[in-house]
Amino acid sequence: MDTLEVKQKLFHKLKIGNFSFVLPAIIIFSLFNVYPLFLILKLSFFEWNGISPLDQAKFIGIKHFIEIFTNDKLWWQSVWHAGIITILALTIQNVLALLLAMAVDRGIRGGNIYRVIFFLPPVLSGIVIGLIWQWIYNGHHGLLNHLFTFLGITRFENMAWLADPDTALYSVAIIHMWRGFGWGFIILLAGLQSIDSQLYEAAEVDGAETWHKFIHITCPLMMPVFILVSILTILGTMQIYDLIVSMTNGGPEYYTEVPITRILASMRGENRFGYACARGLVFGAMLLILSMIQIKVSKHMQKDL
Amino acid sequence: MESYSILKKRKNPFVTIGIHFSLILVSITCIFPVAWMISSSLKTQEMIFEDMGLIPKTFEISNYTKALIEGKFGIAFFNSCFYTVTVIIGVVLVSSLAAYAFSRLEFPGKNILFYGFLAYMMLPIPGIFLALYVLVNKLGDLTSFTIDLSFIGLSFLKDPINITIIGINTRLGFIMPQIAMNLSFAIYMLKTFFDKMPPELEEAARIDGCSKFGVYWHVALPLAKSALGVIVIFNALTIWNEFLWANLIFSDISRMPLPVALMKFQGSVVTQYPVLMAGMTITIIPIVILYLCMQKYIIKGITAGAVKG
Numbered sequence: 091m092d093t094l095e096v097k098q099k100l101f102h103k104l105k106i107g108n109f110s111f112v113l114p115a116i117i118i119f120s121l122f123n124v125y126p127l128f129l130i131l132k133l134s135f136f137e138w139n140g141i142s143p144l145d146q147a148k149f150i151g152i153k154h155f156i157e158i159f160t161n162d163k164l165w166w167q168s169v170w171h172a173g174i175i176t177i178l179a180l181t182i183q184n185v186l187a188l189l190l191a192m193a194v195d196r197g198i199r200g201g202n203i204y205r206v207i208f209f210l211p212p213v214l215s216g217i218v219i220g221l222i223w224q225w226i227y228n229g230h231h232g233l234l235n236h237l238f239t240f241l242g243i244t245r246f247e248n249m250a251w252l253a254d255p256d257t258a259l260y261s262v263a264i265i266h267m268w269r270g271f272g273w274g275f276i277i278l279l280a281g282l283q284s285i286d287s288q289l290y291e292a293a294e295v296d297g298a299e300t301w302h303k304f305i306h307i308t309c310p311l312m313m314p315v316f317i318l319v320s321i322l323t324i325l326g327t328m329q330i331y332d333l334i335v336s337m338t339n340g341g342p343e344y345y346t347e348v349p350i351t352r353i354l355a356s357m358r359g360e361n362r363f364g365y366a367c368a369r370g371l372v373f374g375a376m377l378l379i380l381s382m383i384q385i386k387v388s389k390h391m392q393k394d395l
Numbered sequence: 396m397e398s399y400s401i402l403k404k405r406k407n408p409f410v411t412i413g414i415h416f417s418l419i420l421v422s423i424t425c426i427f428p429v430a431w432m433i434s435s436s437l438k439t440q441e442m443i444f445e446d447m448g449l450i451p452k453t454f455e456i457s458n459y460t461k462a463l464i465e466g467k468f469g470i471a472f473f474n475s476c477f478y479t480v481t482v483i484i485g486v487v488l489v490s491s492l493a494a495y496a497f498s499r500l501e502f503p504g505k506n507i508l509f510y511g512f513l514a515y516m517m518l519p520i521p522g523i524f525l526a527l528y529v530l531v532n533k534l535g536d537l538t539s540f541t542i543d544l545s546f547i548g549l550s551f552l553k554d555p556i557n558i559t560i561i562g563i564n565t566r567l568g569f570i571m572p573q574i575a576m577n578l579s580f581a582i583y584m585l586k587t588f589f590d591k592m593p594p595e596l597e598e599a600a601r602i603d604g605c606s607k608f609g610v611y612w613h614v615a616l617p618l619a620k621s622a623l624g625v626i627v628i629f630n631a632l633t634i635w636n637e638f639l640w641a642n643l644i645f646s647d648i649s650r651m652p653l654p655v656a657l658m659k660f661q662g663s664v665v666t667q668y669p670v671l672m673a674g675m676t677i678t679i680i681p682i683v684i685l686y687l688c689m690q691k692y693i694i695k696g697i698t699a700g701a702v703k704g
Contacts, residue, residue, distance in 0.1 A: 105500070105501055105502040105503065107607065108496055108500040108501060108502040108607070109496075109502040109503070111492045111493060111495060111496035111500060111502075111607075111611070112492070112493040112496045112497070112502070112508060114488075114489045114492060114493070115489050115490065115492065115493035115512075115578060115582065116493075116508065118489060118571065118574060118575050118578065119512065119515075119575060119578055119579075121530070121575070122527065122530070122571060122572045122574075122575030122576075123515055123523075123575050123576075123578075123579075124515075125526075125530065126520075126523050126526030126527050126529075126530055127520060127523070127526070129526035129529060129530065130520075130522055130523070130525060130526045133525070133526070133529070140529075144529070144533075190418065190421060193414045193417070193418060194418065198411070198414065198415075200415075204418050204422060205694075206687070206690055207422045207425050207426060208421065208422070208425060209686075209690070209693065210425050210426065210429070210683070210686075211425055212632075213632060213682055213683060213686045214429070214636070214679055214682070214683075215635070215636040215638070215653070215654050215657075215678055215679065215682075216636060216638065216654075217636075217638055217654040217657050217658060217678075218432075218654070218657065218675045218678055218679055219428075221657065221661060221671065221675060222428045222429075222431070222432050222675070223428065225668070226428065226431075231443075231444040233431065233447060236447050268424065268425075272425075276693070276694065276697050277697050280694065280697055280698040284698075325519055328521075329519075329521050331638070331639055332636075332638050332639070332654075335638070335642075335658065336658065336661075349521065350521060350639070353521070353522055353525070357525060357528075363525065363529075366522065366525055367522060367525050367526070369522065370520075370521055370522015370523075370525055371522060373521050373522065374518075374519050374520050374521050374522060377519040377521065378518065378519055381517075381519070
């Protein structure tokens, strides 16, 4: 047997030809996804300014994590801010999305047009949305205050919605919900449409009211979809960034700081790269725990039904 | 045939009117800010603070030429198109090759690798850009070289030229991490699609002497058109609107995509609002057109995701 034949046999045995199909994906994935993950893990244990050569970074153990949990008020404030927006989105935005989805579900004229329109805000760049609304919210020449004046409401005259500590965060939250409800709407609508209409028909024959149908048919069948929408809402809202940058940039003072702007601040403003990595890890772990709790809850609830 | 849903719409005309009324109200809030932005892009800088009307009294088309040339949104527009197209091509090629192998071919470590991709898709890593920055910076040192062409004697070549293939402030430094970010979802999506596809056509092509790659390229890929449509539209939305990573790595205005250029323009000394609004209009036009053309794929993609849960 010559060597060429041996090589060919080995080639077939190890399926190297097949393996080459996944090779590009593996290379790109390892270099730009897996390696960075380990790099963040490593750097979070080092004091490094992000500028000097990496090998000058100083190992400091878990000091960064201790600092985050004991002495980082701004960080937890930023988490709280994102948390407030998330709670609002989970309730107001998703209830609105569900109501709209139920309204459009089956037997309404123009349902498809509404669907196209409601998904328009999610299509637009967060920066564009932020810049439009920043201007609408403007105290002196913003459209919103002009509208109030026009309606004869003088309470908010020259009110700078995004510059006032009392209103800034909620003003951003409203726009975030405006931008996001289309996602929930489309997913919930797809879920509603997969429910067998015979179930509703049978319930109606039995004389069930709309409320009963909602509690006994829609809710249990939609539970997996509800959980999916809430996970997506939590992950999307906690990581809010584009809107903050284009509307308030974290201000006034620190009243609209969110975790991503804080991570960036420790990376660039304070030149504490290792600390930024530690913040990123803590934040990632929090998001992971939140979504795992939701999946557990959904499994538990489905068992009960 | 009458179709039942939770609401008894057909029975009460007042309910139907009420539903339409609220749906139209919500629709107006969705469209109005965009319409107002377009209208403002046609006003003059003096007028824009006075005239709040939706229909502009003038049509200052010059705002658009100003935006494209002075505001550099022309270059940014090209950049955005370039990045979106290249990332999508990259994602589609790399993910479809891998997904095809995961679905149809045998090789060592197949299951572990596939679950690796899946697990990564589920894992939220909000700080990934930090490590990517370090990585791309390092790659910049490794892939930089200098060419000295002064021996040719041309005046514009007398200085040595520095070339960085992939690094901070390079196009590939934006493109490669974006391909990687969007790979997992595409592999998952295409793998489930190939799994459901009947293999007879491919087997016939194999018997006719087509190579494995030939079957993938000529048979499987064209059949996966609807799954590819989903991948194209979702990736287009993500990449066209991407801000965080682009803002981190581009300092050179000639390479910035539209969202970064907008923020840069907005932060300049005196903001010319009508020109900014023109830039914003330019930013949304291509993606809105693409969305309107491909919206059935959005619903398809979401339905696939929602049913899977």
